[in-house]
Amino acid sequence: MSNHSIRYYLDVTIVLAEKFFKIRYRSSVLGFLWSIMNPLAYMVVLTVVFSFLRGTKTTAFAAWLLVGLLVWRYFSVGTAQGLFSLVGNRSLVESVYIPRYIIVISNNLANLLGAALEFLVLTPMLLLLGVHLTGYALLLPMILILEFFLVFAASLWLSSLNVRYRDFHELWGIALQLGFFLSPIFYEIGAVPERYRFIYSLNPVACLIESARSILIHHHFPSLFDSAVIISSIGVLLAVGLLVFRRLEPRFAEEL
Numbered sequence: 001m002s003n004h005s006i007r008y009y010l011d012v013t014i015v016l017a018e019k020f021f022k023i024r025y026r027s028s029v030l031g032f033l034w035s036i037m038n039p040l041a042y043m044v045v046l047t048v049v050f051s052f053l054r055g056t057k058t059t060a061f062a063a064w065l066l067v068g069l070l071v072w073r074y075f076s077v078g079t080a081q082g083l084f085s086l087v088g089n090r091s092l093v094e095s096v097y098i099p100r101y102i103i104v105i106s107n108n109l110a111n112l113l114g115a116a117l118e119f120l121v122l123t124p125m126l127l128l129l130g131v132h133l134t135g136y137a138l139l140l141p142m143i144l145i146l147e148f149f150l151v152f153a154a155s156l157w158l159s160s161l162n163v164r165y166r167d168f169h170e171l172w173g174i175a176l177q178l179g180f181f182l183s184p185i186f187y188e189i190g191a192v193p194e195r196y197r198f199i200y201s202l203n204p205v206a207c208l209i210e211s212a213r214s215i216l217i218h219h220h221f222p223s224l225f226d227s228a229v230i231i232s233s234i235g236v237l238l239a240v241g242l243l244v245f246r247r248l249e250p251r252f253a254e255e256l
Helices: 003-026 031-053 058-083 086-095 101-128 135-164 168-181 196-202 204-218 224-256
Strands: none
Touching: 003 101, 031 101, 058 101, 058 135, 058 168, 058 204, 058 224, 086 101, 086 135, 086 224, 101 135, 135 168, 135 204, 135 224, 204 224
């Protein structure tokens, strides 16, 4: 691939990412505010349930909970929208001569920007809840980048299968509902029975949540185990995603 082609594809990716980001909030009355209100509403409800009823410290739990919700929200929204990145952009798939994966990665970049803004805007809330941010917080962009690659890897095969099987998004919606409860968002990993804990710890989203809490709440580096699980999961999902994507790509235009 020539330097000219690389520059062209890069420019197209940036333009599409900007377009997808604007479309995401264009038809909404409150726009980006909905992205802030969603995790805050969950935080308030879950804090009332799990803090007041159990007698735990409210502010500490709320901050801990908010970090988990933001990490989960990025994965949930990113994969749900990535799943529709091809079906929702039929004209691009049929008429524009670009590799189709650029449509997927552009959609994911728009969601990365949204997640970064959510963390940035809600940082004052963490401070109000008593979180003392240290230099470890500077590692947050790296965690978001790792999550971006995880979302992109998953979106490759999700978007491909959604072209072939139009009701596939229903299955993924159920999977995300289960994933919310199978990730340590409102409970600690220690609450999982010990005999299942190792299998549970192989969940890359759980590792991302724990890594984010490590740098923002607990003030230390993410564990090597969590980092290894995240990177390994990205590698496996990316390999599977590329395989599925390339196999189904020749029929995208006629199946849309």
